[in-house]
Amino acid sequence: MKRIYAIEAWCLGCKRCEIACKTQHSATRDTVKALTQEQPSPTSRVQVEGDRFLSLAVNCRHCAQPKCVKGCISGAMQKDPASGLVTSDPAKCVGCRTCVSMCPFGCVQVVSVEGRDIALKCDLCTEDGCIPGEPACVAACPNGALVYWESEE
């Protein structure tokens, strides 16, 4: 499957990926509205760690044997056998945070949506409205620090 890879050497810590992710996962898909007006304000599923000297955009690896799926007690976290995509179904999620504690990369967050805690993670922009073949964070990166490459398995 195609995965997003973060190249630490080229990451500038500008966080344009985070903003693109927020816009992509907002109700309006309008950066200005998404960042200044929408409530709840959208959450970025990619997190830039580090400072302007050393940084990395940490993102879900869509693992071959995902621990988050293994640990999920409600069946919300699933790996699609055909595409390899790991997603969390908000309808099934009970917000137990097992996935958060199991993920070796720290790529699952639990946020409060309409008074209910649910797990949020990268979906490779597979919701409709995405740019086919290029997730929003990859498209927004100015320096090739996020790449979307075919990988083994």
Place this chain on the structure above:
Amino acid sequence: MLDYLIPRYKVLRDADLCTRCGVCERTCSNDVHRVDEQAGRVTADHMKCVNCQRCVTMCPTHALAIGKWPQVGNGSSNWTLECLQDIAKQAQTGGVLLASMGNPQPHPIYWDHLLLNASQVTNPSIDPLREPMETRVFLGARPEALKVNERDHTVMTKLPPQIKLDVPVMFSAMSFGSISLNAQTALAMAAQELGTFFNTGEGGFHHSLKPYADNAIVQVASGRFGVSPEYLNTAAAIEIKIGQGAKPGIGGHLPGEKIDAEVSRTRMIPQGTDAISPAPHHDIYSIEDLRQLIFSLKEATRYTKPVAVKIAAVHNVAAIASGSARAGADIIVVDGFRGGTGAAPKRIRDNVGIPIELALASVDERLREEGIRSTVSLVAAGSIRSSADIVRAIALGADAVYVASAALIALGCHQCQDCSSGKCNWGIATQRPELVKRLNPEVGAQRVVNLIRAWNHEIQEMMGGMGINAIESLRGNRLMLRGIGLTDRELTILGVKHAGE
């Protein structure tokens, strides 16, 4: 002491579009922007803005633009605001004014006064999409006559060393030190992919660029930094730099803070010391001395590589070019006064030298008059802005052109003229690791390759329109040019007729 300087630019932020995301703050190495969470807005220190437009480009909502500082002058065309500010700066610091990039003065740009020809009815135009169109150029000395064995179809004359360019464009000398290694690597990668050459400048040849050695021209300048037998033999050609268009008559000065471990190793000088290139080569005080250096370099490389001599376009450029050709140069590079630089005294940059168009025309004319034009190659440099400029340069007599500013602009440079601060936000003219990494050489090389490929297509289109199918047939073909809005004297020097003639 109160600083009388006022800001040059004003950061214009559209409050309706600003999301306070902080990209501008994180991307500005001059610390102009600051997200003030308490006040719920982003503030700007206008004084620090150099108009590099990094934030303008990076802002996810295009909320930013850089405007002129609204302060007006007093209406005098003599004591302009810029003039007052220069005096204020020197009254404050007591120093020489430093500037970067090429001459920005509003002198005539002759390229814009030269119109191109196209065929109609007779000698029909050629469609480059359907018919072959040759843009290959060979640079180097040429024998006076060519002996051919017609029965065997072989050339009997021993040909001097030449380099082959698939496109009539090379990347001019920019040293590692003046630009970042990533910028140089991007140009090296682009040169290899395009089948042309990049120039190391006077900064040595970094070991990581070995894979691109076949596409490298190494420079020998007055400071002789990084020069060794390996250095000379590793590249495809050697260039002796006598002068630079942006600052003719003066040397170079790379401040010690830019000489980090890598620059120090590549230049073969101690870390942290200023790298000072003297104004003249201290072993060249005559054409005969130049000849000695040319032949020393040829000896050192066993006559396998062409040697170029780069001179700045100055008043008697034609005589100097002629002397250089007679001294044994295989390629003569003429650099006009709009050519860029990482740092030059402002008064030199703005007042010394002449335009490349006039220099090129007079050099070509002089070499032809003396019957030696065909024995050397001529390269024009100093602000080639588009493919049309290349076509004009070749029609005026150049074999090929050097571009540097345009290549840097492809890499992100916005000509803010603040190279000498070492804080280039685009990762080009800086050695700070956190800024250097902003320029991913792979991304940069792709952009430069795209630019030159696009230009080459355009050159083919323009040549096709003229009914010319090889760039060799365009060289010195001044009938393909017509002047517009030029005086008789200018037309005479350029060797072109006026439009309508």
